[in-house]
Structure formats: C-alpha cells, structure tokens
Amino acid sequence: MTARTPVLSVRGLSVRFLMPGGRRIAAVTDAHFDVAAGECLALIGESGCGKSVLASALLGLLPANAQAAGQARLGDLDLLAADERTLARTVRGRLIGLIPQSPAAHLTPVRTVRSQLEETVSALTGVRGRAAVRSAAEAAAERAAFPAGHLDRHPHELSGGLAQRAATALALVGDAPLLLADEPTTGLDRDLVDHTVDELRRHADTGHRGLLVITHDLAAAERIADRVAVMYAGRIVELVEAKAFFDAPGPRHPYSRGLLQALPHRAFTPIPGMPPELGNLPDGCAFAPRCERATHACTALPQQADGIACHHPHVPEDLRA
Amino acid sequence: MTCEPTATADPAWRSYGASRRSTRAVRVRVSVALVAAIVLAVLLVPPLVHLDQQAVDLSSKLLPPSWSHPFGTDDLGRDLLLRCVYGMRVSLLVGVAAALTATVIGTAVGAIAGALGGWADRGLMRVVDTFSSVPHLLLGIFLVAMFRPGVWPVVVSVALTHWLSTARIVRAEVLSLRARPYIDAAVSGGASRWRVAVRHLLPAVLPQAALAAVLMVPHAMWHESALSFLGLGLPTHMASLGNLIQGARGSLLAGQWWPTLFPGLFIVIPTLAIAGLAGAWRERINPRRRSELML
Amino acid sequence: MLELHDITAGYGRGAPVVRNATLALAPGESVGLLGPSGCGKSTLARVAALLHRPEAGTVTLDGDPVRGWRYRAPRTQRTAIGVVFQQPRLSCDPRLRLTDLIAEPLRATGRRDEIPECLAELAPAVGLTPDLMDRRPHEVSDGQLQRACLARALVLRPRWLICDEMTAMLDASTAAALVAAVEEYRAATGAGLLAVGHDQVLLDRWCDRTVHWKKLTAAVHE
Numbered sequence: 001m002t003a004r005t006p007v008l009s010v011r012g013l014s015v016r017f018l019m020p021g022g023r024r025i026a027a028v029t030d031a032h033f034d035v036a037a038g039e040c041l042a043l044i045g046e047s048g049c050g051k052s053v054l055a056s057a058l059l060g061l062l063p064a065n066a067q068a069a070g071q072a073r074l075g076d077l078d079l080l081a082a083d084e085r086t087l088a089r090t091v092r093g094r095l096i097g098l099i100p101q102s103p104a105a106h107l108t109p110v111r112t113v114r115s116q117l118e119e120t121v122s123a124l125t126g127v128r129g130r131a132a133v134r135s136a137a138e139a140a141a142e143r144a145a146f147p148a149g150h151l152d153r154h155p156h157e158l159s160g161g162l163a164q165r166a167a168t169a170l171a172l173v174g175d176a177p178l179l180l181a182d183e184p185t186t187g188l189d190r191d192l193v194d195h196t197v198d199e200l201r202r203h204a205d206t207g208h209r210g211l212l213v214i215t216h217d218l219a220a221a222e223r224i225a226d227r228v229a230v231m232y233a234g235r236i237v238e239l240v241e242a243k244a245f246f247d248a249p250g251p252r253h254p255y256s257r258g259l260l261q262a263l264p265h266r267a268f269t270p271i272p273g274m275p276p277e278l279g280n281l282p283d284g285c286a287f288a289p290r291c292e293r294a295t296h297a298c299t300a301l302p303q304q305a306d307g308i309a310c311h312h313p314h315v316p317e318d319l320r321a
Numbered sequence: 322m323t324c325e326p327t328a329t330a331d332p333a334w335r336s337y338g339a340s341r342r343s344t345r346a347v348r349v350r351v352s353v354a355l356v357a358a359i360v361l362a363v364l365l366v367p368p369l370v371h372l373d374q375q376a377v378d379l380s381s382k383l384l385p386p387s388w389s390h391p392f393g394t395d396d397l398g399r400d401l402l403l404r405c406v407y408g409m410r411v412s413l414l415v416g417v418a419a420a421l422t423a424t425v426i427g428t429a430v431g432a433i434a435g436a437l438g439g440w441a442d443r444g445l446m447r448v449v450d451t452f453s454s455v456p457h458l459l460l461g462i463f464l465v466a467m468f469r470p471g472v473w474p475v476v477v478s479v480a481l482t483h484w485l486s487t488a489r490i491v492r493a494e495v496l497s498l499r500a501r502p503y504i505d506a507a508v509s510g511g512a513s514r515w516r517v518a519v520r521h522l523l524p525a526v527l528p529q530a531a532l533a534a535v536l537m538v539p540h541a542m543w544h545e546s547a548l549s550f551l552g553l554g555l556p557t558h559m560a561s562l563g564n565l566i567q568g569a570r571g572s573l574l575a576g577q578w579w580p581t582l583f584p585g586l587f588i589v590i591p592t593l594a595i596a597g598l599a600g601a602w603r604e605r606i607n608p609r610r611r612s613e614l615m616l
Numbered sequence: 617m618l619e620l621h622d623i624t625a626g627y628g629r630g631a632p633v634v635r636n637a638t639l640a641l642a643p644g645e646s647v648g649l650l651g652p653s654g655c656g657k658s659t660l661a662r663v664a665a666l667l668h669r670p671e672a673g674t675v676t677l678d679g680d681p682v683r684g685w686r687y688r689a690p691r692t693q694r695t696a697i698g699v700v701f702q703q704p705r706l707s708c709d710p711r712l713r714l715t716d717l718i719a720e721p722l723r724a725t726g727r728r729d730e731i732p733e734c735l736a737e738l739a740p741a742v743g744l745t746p747d748l749m750d751r752r753p754h755e756v757s758d759g760q761l762q763r764a765c766l767a768r769a770l771v772l773r774p775r776w777l778i779c780d781e782m783t784a785m786l787d788a789s790t791a792a793a794l795v796a797a798v799e800e801y802r803a804a805t806g807a808g809l810l811a812v813g814h815d816q817v818l819l820d821r822w823c824d825r826t827v828h829w830k831k832l833t834a835a836v837h838e
Contacts, residue, residue, distance in 0.1 A: 045787070046757070046759055046786075046787035046789065046790060047757045047758040047759050047785070047786065047787060047790075048756075048757025048758065048759065048760070160653065160654070186784075186785060188653065189652045189653050189814040190814060190815060190816070191652070192652075192653075216786070216787040216788075218788055258789060259787070259788050259789055260788070262787075262788040262789040262791065262792040262793075263788050263792075264791075264792075264815070264817045264818040264820075264821040264822070265817045265821070268792050268795070268821055269792055269796075270789045270790070270792040270793035270796060271789045271793075273743075274743060274745065274760070275757075277747075
C-alpha cells in the first residue's frame with residue numbers, strides 16, 4: 001500500500017526458546033511487516049509479548065537457546081541468516097542504528113561524549129585524520145541536536161534528555177538506513193517523552209531512513225508513528241495506519257481496542273484476565289479467553305487479512321462498503 | 322500491506338551461538354571428567370590398592386617411566402604414580418580445608434562489615450588492609466614457622482593469608498545489595514536487620530563466596546607446595562606434591578626429569594580443570610544470563 | 617493522618633534533594649504527587665514510608681511522631697505503610713518464588729499461619745493465577761511481577777499505601793488493572809494513598825487531589 005521501497009522487510013519471522021525439560025516458548029510467531037524509508041512504524045504491546053525479542057532477532061542478539069525462522073531483509077541481506085561476523089561488521093551501527101532503552105547506561109561513564117562520538121566515527125565511517133574525525137563527530141552531534149558546548153562532558157553530567165540525544169547521535173553516526181528504538185521513553189517525563197519522540201521523528205522525516213519504535217507507551221506511539229503494529233502473545237494482531245488507530249475509526253482488533261480503553265484519559269478500565277503463557281499458547285486465537293466477542297469460530301487461528309488477525313473485528317459504520 | 326497467508330507448516334528453524342555453546346560444553350565436560358578422576362583416584366586408590374607407597378626398593382631406584390611404573394620411580398625406588406596419588410590426597414585435603422576456612426572467615430567479615438556499615442565496617446576493613454600490606458607468602462612462612470611442621474599449621478597459614486579478597490568481594494556485594502529496592506521492601510514489610518541479612522543478603526552472596534572458595538582450592542594447593550618446597554610445610558615423610566618436587570630436585574640436576582614432571586602436572590592439571598568449572602559456574606550465577614527469555 | 621512537615625532529605629554530602637517539603641494526607645484520602653523525574657519526589661516517598669531518615673523535619677503517622685527510620689522504626693509503624701516501587705525487577709529478591717515473595721512480610725512478622733488464607737484472597741485480587749505463584753521473578757513478565765509487588769504491599773493490610781511510579785514501566789491495561797486493585801483495597805479498608813508519578817492525566821484520574829512538587833516545597837516559605 002505504500003509506494004516507497006521498504007528498508008526493512010520482515011516475512012514470517014518467528015523466534016522460539018528451547019527451555020530445559022524440552023519446553024518450547026514461542027516468543028514471536030509469524031511476524032510480517034515492512035518499514036519504508038521516511039516512515040515510522042511503532043510496535044506496541046505489553047511487556048512479555050515478544051516485542052523486544054523481535055528487536056533482538058533483528059540485531060542478531062538472541063541468546064544461545066533461541067531459534068529463529070523466516071526472513072528479515074534489509075537491502076540484500078537476510079538478517080536472520082547472517083553470521084555473527086557480518087552482523088558485527090556491517091549490520092550493527094552501519095545498517096541498523098540502535099537507540100537504547102536507557103541512554104545513561106548505554107554511554108561509557110568514564111569518557112566524554114566527544115571521545116565516544118569520535119571513536120564511533122572512526123570505527124564506522126571511512127573518515128580519517130584527527131581534524132576530519134573531529135568535525136564528523138561534531139556534525140553527528142548537531143544532527144541529533146546535541147549542543148556542541150556539552151560535547152566535552154561526561155555522561156553523568158548530562159540531563160536525561162541530553163543523554164538521550166547523545167545516544168541518538170551515536171546511533172546516527174553510521175548513517176544507517178534503519179533506526180531501531182527499543183523503549184526509548186521508559187521512565188521519562190511526559191515533556192521529555194514528547195521531546196525525544198519528536199526528535200526521533202525528525203530523523204525519519206529526512207526521507208531516507210526508516211524508523212522502528214518498540215514501545216509500550218501508547219501516547220508516544222501516537223505522537224511518532226505513521227503506522228502501528230499491535231503485538232499480542234507473540235503475534236502481530238493488527239497493523240494499521242496510526243491515524244485510523246488512535247482517532248477515527250479506531251482500532252478494529254478487540255485487544256487493541258481494550259488497550260486504548262485502558263488509558264487514563266479514556267475509560268481507564270483494564271482488559272480482564274492476563275495474557276496467555278508463551279510456552280502454552282492455545283491452538284486458536286490467543287486473545288479469545290479475554291475477548292467479549294469470542295465465539296466458537298475463535299478456536300481456529302484467525303488468518304491475517306487486510307492488516308488484522310481476528311474473526312470478529314470491530315467494523316465501524318463509516319468503513320462499511 | 323503485509324497480508325501473506327499465515328504459514329501453517331513448521332517453519333525452518335535456525336539456531337544461534339551453537340558453536341560457542343558446544344566448545345563451552347566440551348570444556349566443561351573435560352573439566353568435570355578431570356576433577357572427578359582426581360577425586361575418585363584420591364578416595365579409592367588408598368583403600369582399594371594394597372600397595373605401600375613408602376615401600377623402598379633400592380634395586381629399582383630412579384627407573385624411567387615404564388609399563389610396571391608408568392610414572393617411573395624415585396631415588397628410593399618408590400613408585401611415583403602411587404606417590405603422586407597419595408601426594409594429591411594430602412595436597413587436596415590441605416587445599417580444601419584451607420579454602421573453606423578462608424572463605425568462612427572472609428564471608429563473615431565481609432558480610433558483617435557490609436551489613437553493619439559505620440564503625441564496624443571501617444574497623445574490619447582496616448584489619449583487611451593491614452593483612453594485605455604484608456606479602457602473603459612471607460606472612461604464611463612466618464605463621465608456619467611458629468609451629469611444628471604438620472598439616473594444620475599449613476592449613477592455618479594458608480587460610481589466614483587468603484580470606485582478604487573474599488572479604489572484599491563479599492563486602493562490595495553486600496553494599497550494592499543493601500541499596501536495592503527489595504531490601505527497602507523487606508524493611509517495609511517488618512523484617513528485622515537479622516532477617517534481612519540471613520534471608521536476603523547472605524543467600525545472594527553465597528554463590529560468589531562459593532565460587533571464590535572453589536577457585537581458592539588450587540591456589541591453596543600451590544601454597545602448600547611452595548611451603549613444602551621451602552622445607553617449611555609438611556613433614557618430609559608425608560608424600561605431598563610439594564614434598565615430592567622438593568625431593569626430586571637432586572635427580573633433576575642428574576637428568577632424571579620424571580620425579581619432577583609428574584608431581585608438577587598433578588598440580589597444574591587440577592588447577593586448569595577447576596578454573597574451567599569455575600568459569601562455567603560464574604556464567605550460571607551471572608544474573609544477566611538468568612533471564613534467557615528476555616521477558 | 618500522615619503528615620510530613622518541613623522535610624529536608626538527601627544522601628550524605630552535597631545538596632539535599634528535598635528541601636522543606638510539607639504534605640499532609642487525611643485518613644482515607646488519596647493524593648497524587650506530581651513532579652518531573654529526578655526532582656526528589658521518590659526520596660520524599662521513601663521518607664514517608666519510613667525508609668529514609670530525613671536530615672530535618674518531622675513525620676507524624678496517625679498522631680504519633682516518627683522517631684526512627686528503617687530498622688529503628690517500630691515494626692507497627694513500618695508495617696502500617698505498604699510500598700510499591702517503580703521497577704518490579706529490582707524490588708524482588710530474585711531467589712524467592714512469587715508465593716514466598718508475597719508471604720515474606722507475614723513470615724517476617726511471625727504470622728505464618730495466616731499465609732494460606734491471605735494468599736488465597738490476594739492473588740485473585742491483583743490478578744495472579746495459581747500457576748504463576750510457583751515461579752521465580754525471572755520467569756514472569758514485568759507486569760506480572762508488579763502485581764506480586766502490589767500483593768506484597770497489601771499483605772499486612774496497611775492503613776497507608778505509597779505507590780512510587782507504580783505504573784511507569786507497564787502497558788496501559790496492566791496499569792489500569794493495578795490501579796483498580798489498589799482502589800478496591802482502599803474501598804474495602806479505607807486506607808490512604810500517596811501516589812507519586814510524572815503523569816498528570818493518570819494522577820488526576822486516580823487520586824482525590826494532585827499536588828505539584830513545586831507547590832509542595834514552596835508552601836513552607838509562604
């Protein structure tokens with residue numbers, strides 16, 4: 001539906017963990033999505049739904065007891081088939097810029113922001129020579145709106161917002177076509193969330209970068225995303241334009257609807273029950289036990305069609321043909 | 322839009338980190354096998370094999386390794402394989418006893434200093450500093466020199482010089498744990514100082530302390546050997562590994578390498594095996610690896 | 617009443633992070649304390665929970681002045697206040713199963729015999745299923761663990777609850793479920809609540825009144 005060429009194209013991505021005693025945990029099941037250049041896709045869902053496992057799979061950072069299947073194409077490269085050497089030398093930093101959850105922990109505490117930026121410039125780009133590296137580092141800081149006057153400070157001397165910008169500057173150095181932000185707003189104030197999110201958005205707006213944001217913060221997702229993918233029990237249950245999701249006509253999957261209704265400025269009522277165990281998923285729709293619309297049909301797995309995987313999606317009047 | 326039909330067949334799974342995992346598993350298995358072999362030999366050979374390690378046979382002295390004497394014989398014609406096993410028995414006993422004693426002292430001092438803080442902490446840490454300021458082999462020699470040669474003076478000497486690092490590790494661990502919110506939660510739940518220490522702090526530091534203890538066993542064996550080699554450790558008639566090497570000095574100069582090499586290997590191999598095991602254990606108790614699910 | 621009067625608190629050398637803060641909660645009242653991260657509101661919450669001794673100021677709990685903090689506070693005062701922290705992972709002893717985690721305050725106060733009854737009542741109230749109760753913290757999600765942390769805070773039936781950014785790490789549905797569980801407990805027992813957070817929408821919706829951090833510290837100087 002989007003004319004732009006996808007930067008990242010994920011097809012049938014599944015990740016499972018083999019646990020002692022032969023238990024299998026299906027953390028991600030059959031995920032399909034694209035991220036186009038200039039676009040921001042927000043992957044939302046509750047903690048433990050598999051969204052950070054998906055991010056780890058893209059970066060090749062799965063632990064040794066994990067297995068993955070499917071494809072995640074970034075240009076000509078299948079991230080899931082790439083070996084550790086390729087991932088380390090060409091993917092992390094160069095093809096995918098990672099914006100971490102807690103920037104303060106991501107930065108080296110004993111070195112200044114400038115020296116970390118310069119090191120990253122030398123490692124990731126062909127820039128050589130002291131003066132050239134220095135100016136490249138300053139340019140990277142400027143792109144992330146990190147003030148030049150603070151470059152010689154250590155991470156602990158920075159406020160939360162500036163630390164976030166420093167981490168973003170590091171992620172931008174390699175000029176990666178895909179930026180991956182894993183819970184970039186956890187523990188930040190609303191103002192700082194808005195600020196961080198707006199800055200991330202700017203990097204997608206330059207038009208040649210795709211942005212994949214993984215978050216449980218619906219307000220942040222609403223502010224930043226072009227499209228929203230809702231994950232439940234390891235599956236993407238709804239993938240839709242952000243405007244249609246947060247405004248009219250609203251989400252169509254009952255889970256997404258429940259998630260939005262739980263927000264304090266909406267009904268503030270929780271979805272009854274708890275998500276199923278990823279190690280013991282039902283054969284049919286995983287949300288059915290908590291769903292008020294569930295019928296006998298829901299004992300079969302809903303196929304994904306038109307961006308939604310549900311037997312009984314909400315069909316607002318204005319969408320009806 | 323992405324709306325391909327959902328794959329129903331079992332997809333092709335790919336594993337990660339398999340090679341890393343298998344080399345690690347091999348290393349762990351070799352280490353386990355070596356440690357088990359040594360422990361079994363030390364426990365079973367003396368009661369099962371009715372050979373006298375002290376049996377002198379001057380007609381067969383300093384024989385090179387052969388089928389009847391795989392490690393050769395020493396200058397009094399005693400079988401070196403048998404002597405090594407008996408020597409290992411003594412060295413291991415000294416090593417384990419010293420390591421346990423040192424760990425108990427170190428854990429107690431570190432936990433008390435960390436948990437109480439204030440004056441108790443400062444006082445205990447000054448004691449640690451004082452002990453550390455003296456080279457520990459020197460202090461060990463001084464301690465054994467005060468007693469008649471025997472097993473226990475060596476144990477005491479090694480233990481008293483080796484609890485310091487454990488005390489520091491345990492104290493640091495307790496200090497970092499003390500600031501965790503779960504300790505706050507316990508206090509808020511009405512737990513007494515004693516209960517917090519026993520229920521929350523001690524169980525958290527015990528794996529670290531046990532790891533330190535295991536790593537200290539070979540270290541203590543080396544010290545026993547060093548002291549014995551200097552003639553200050555065990556009485557010379559006891560076949561400890563240090564005594565064996567010490568006794569072989571003369572023959573080494575005469576070109577007979579086996580009375581030195583085999584006891585030496587008996588020190589080096591368990592050291593490597595225990596280090597291999599401890600490495601695997603350290604990875605197990607590392608909390609980051611615990612959450613393999615990344616939930 | 618839970619009264620904090622002219623509290624100044626900090627961590628050793630350097631400037632105190634809380635200066636001259638005053639706040640009073642009427643019995644059964646719920647108050648939201650709103651402030652940006654790093655402003656010192658968590659420190660004030662720790663003072664109110666008797667977990668951090670202030671450098672100056674007084675705390676009065678139901679008419680009795682507080683004379684000691686942490687282990688020095690009498691057990692009856694300490695356990696009159698239940699606390700829930702922001703990060704469930706750090707607030708749980710990683711070695712304890714969820715059952716033991718929740719029952720720990722009962723064990724610590726010598727009320728072992730009440731454990732089965734309390735757990736049977738609390739686990740469903742916070743939405744924990746029996747199969748989860750036998751797991752250790754690393755085997756459950758953040759949301760499930762925070763539910764256990766809330767159950768632990770409620771197990772001694774405190775007259776006051778202090779929730780320090782309880783929902784900041786959680787998704788919308790779990791957050792709403794936890795808030796609902798707190799409100800259910802308060803409706804049944806009449807307990808008071810101090811909810812600390814940075815989300816005005818949430819605190820306005822949850823609490824009887826919301827106090828801004830700036831007003832709290834300025835009040836004394838007026």
